[in-house]
Amino acid sequence: MGRVGFGVAVGCAVVSCAIAAALAWRRARGRGRWRRAAEVVREFEEGCATPVARLRQVVDAMVVEMHAGLASDGGSKLKMLLTFVDSLPDGTEEGTYYALDLGGTNFRVLRVQLGGKGSLILNHQVERQPIPHELMTSSSENLFDFIALTLKRFVEKEDGSQHHSDDERALGFTFSFPVRQTSVASGVLIKWTKGFSIEDTVGKDVAQCLEEAMTKRGLNMRVAALVNDTVGTLALGHYYDEDAVAAVVIGTGSNACYVERTDAIIKCQGLTNSGSMVVNMEWGNFWSSHLPRTSYDIALDDESPNPNDQGFEKMISGMYLGDVARRVLQRMAQESDIFGDTPQNLNVPFSLRTPLMAAMHTDDSADLREVKTILQEYLHISDVPLKTRRLVVKVCDIITRRAARLAAAGIVSILKKIGRDGRTKGKPRRTVVAIEGPLYSSYAIFRDYLNETLVELLSEEVAQNVILKVCEDGSGLGAALLAAAHSVDR
Incomplete structure (x- = not known):
């Protein structure tokens, strides 16, 4: 071989070695990025761990807080608010009742016809009305006058000539703002939100x-029950099943209520002669050192409009789960470069909503097409390998599993407080928990995790006697049913 040929051969060898070295370095760098991303997920999973022993500690801590909240106002993170609801609808109610559901920038009015025992709800009509933005910061008189006028028009349209104008109608008023209840049909506004x-x-x-505004508009109607959506859900559940003793809402927010013996409510002594009362727990504000809180939860709380508030809700409700996932993906991007340059949308709070997280989690296609689409369209992350998409699904699973298991622990806390957790001697009693909200009703993986956890905490024998019954529209139908149950015209 001549010198020229030899030189070419050497040059080719050098280039080949350089290419091989570059490829090896790139593969090693890729493995390093992957290892760091996987490590972020592993650390997050450890921080979110909810073994049965830990969940039992959460149960016990919540029961302690329930006792403290029943003893005095301000004595617990759980407000344990008195509702003065001492009788729940049972299916024997008869007649036509109305409901007004005011919980945000829209309100709904409903007309519900009840047929009595055996007939149940004959039919109902619903109308939704947006609230003009200027009325949200106007005056009390202007807001309630607008609501009363809308309600009057609805009544006239639906009733026609079927109702004598002299007959007083009963209304269930769902008012989803902080209220200090003074009776079943009255309550003082503490502060506005939303x-x-x-x-x-x-x-x-x-x-x-509201009653003053209705009177000015010539509408002969009175508020028979002032409630929140959780109490309405319990009313709806009890209407169909007399074994319903508690209700849980797991949607954008989360809350629970249950039927408590009045002799166990120390702070209500002398306020009622009834044997039981529905207590609104406001469990979203529960907190305990046993809750599996991570750095992502702490950051979310610090940056929220209500830091150090609603700690339990921020770990289990639909408002927040998607943003916890976003924060984990953001950390993966920052520390591993697994998504290339950190996508700007990952830095935007709530750019990943919980329904999107659930859609990725439930993607059962072989190549996780839905995960790829959501990452690209909503977070502007393109060309994500299948291996990485699987890691994203893992993050969604960790968050969902923790939320569902903590929600189950909350339900067991209620059962333990009222002696329905199987600790008492004798055959377990059938217990129905009315449940509302898309996290449970529409998110199958969340629902399965929650149900499995109830079995782990209660045992198979006890859990089979605890029925979680989906009850939709407690804030509407439930309010009308409570108006019926507390109407003197029944």
Whole structure:
């Protein structure tokens, strides 16, 4: 071989070695990025761990807080609010009742016809009405006048000539803002939320405000029950099944209520002569050192409008789960470069909503096409390998599993407090928990995790006597049913 040929051969060898070295370095760098991303997920999974022993500690801690909240106001993270609801609908109610559901920038009015025992709900009509933005910061008189006028038009349209104008109608009023209840049909507004800011309503009885507005509009109607959506869900559950003793809402937010013996409610002694009362737990504000809190949860809480508040809700409700997932993906991007340059949308709070997280989690296609589509369209992350997509699904699973298991622990806390957790001697009693919200009703993986956890905490024998019954529209139908149950015209 000549010198020229030899030189070419050497040159080719050098280039080949360089290419091989570059490829090896790139593969090693890729493996390093992958290892770091996997390590972020592994650490997150460890932080979210909910073994049965830990869940039992959560159960015990919540029961302690329940006792403290029943003893005195301000004595617990759980408010354990008195509702003065001492009788629940049982299916014997008869007649036509109305409901008004005010919980945000829209409100609904309903007309419900009840047929009595054996007939149940004959039919119902619903109308939704947006609230003009200016009324959300106007005056109490203007807001309630608008609501009363809408309600009057609805009544006239639906009733026609079927109802004598002299007959007083009963209304269930679902008012989903902080209220200090003073009776089953009255309560004082503590503060507005959700974009409302009407100062002259704070400290007033909101039921009285509505009744005054209805009277001015010539509408002969009274508030028979002032409730929140969770109590309405329990009412709806009990209407269909008398074994319903508690209700849980797991949607955008989360809360629970249950039927408590009045002799166990120390702070209500002398306020009622009935043997039991529905207690609104406001369990979203529960907190315990036993809850599996991670750095992502802490950051979310610190950056929220209500830091150090609603800690339990921020770990189990639909408002927050998607953003916890976003924060984990953001850390993966920052520390591993697994998504290339950190996508800007990963830095935007709530850019990954819980329904999107659930859609990725439930993607059962072989190549995880839905995961790829959501990452690309909503987070602007393109060309994500299948291996990485599987890691994203793993993050969704960790978050969902923790949320469902903690929600199950909350339910067991209620059962333990009222002696329905199997600790008492004798055959376990059939117990129905009414449940509302898309996390349970529409998210099958969440529902399966929650049901499995109930079995782990209660045992198979006890759990088979605990029925979680989906009850949709407690804030509407449930409110009308409570109006029927607490109407003197029954």
